Amino acid sequence: MRQLVYYVAVSLDGHIASPHDTFEMFPQQGDHIDMILRDWTDTIPAVGLEALGLEADRSRFDAVLMGWNTYAAGLGTTDDPYPHLQQTVFSRSAPSRTVPAGITLTDEDPAAVAARLKSEDGGDIWLCGGGLLASSLRDEIDRLVLKVNPVVLGAGKPLFDGAGYDPRTFTLTASTPYASGVVINEYDRAA
DSSP states (O other): OOOOOEEEEEEETTTETTTTTTTTTSSSSSHHHHOOOOOOGHHHHHHHHHHHHHHOOOOEEEEEEEEHHHTTTTTTOOOOOOOTSSEEEOOOOOOOOOOOEEEEEESOOHHHHHHHHHHHHEEEEEEOOOHHHHHHTTOOOOOEEEEEOOOOSSSEEEEEEEEOOOOOEEEEEEEEEEEOOOOOEEEEEOO
């Protein structure tokens, strides 16, 4: 069965973006980037793949789920960030902008969509963000892969936004530190 994997960069204090929805505070150079280019190629947007001369082989993921704000963050560059993946964008209100034919824009319950996708054949499903969507999918998330960056933001978009107090337990399965200060922590949902 396919797994839903929340693979995301996060600050030491649990934020996935600044209060202004920016990400430049996370290190963009260093040995952790080499690992991402090698092992997580499927998560690189098409414009990045093209610039780097890389090709996503869909060995890690073949689908991506993202909230409207996560999708909209890249609209200055592209309106089709991951054409190599089956893309689903969630929005509680239909935005006035149309999306390319290869992207599904929906206001359907994210947990129902994730459960349906997980029951289908294919590779794993990447939960790209954001924090509100992650909160609504907590019961569907099978793995967390957190790129913990050596920065404290003090404020910003939380890893899980609006979840309330309803604890979930995950088991650490791997932790890999890099000279850049980034640590990749991998967790499986506890049984």
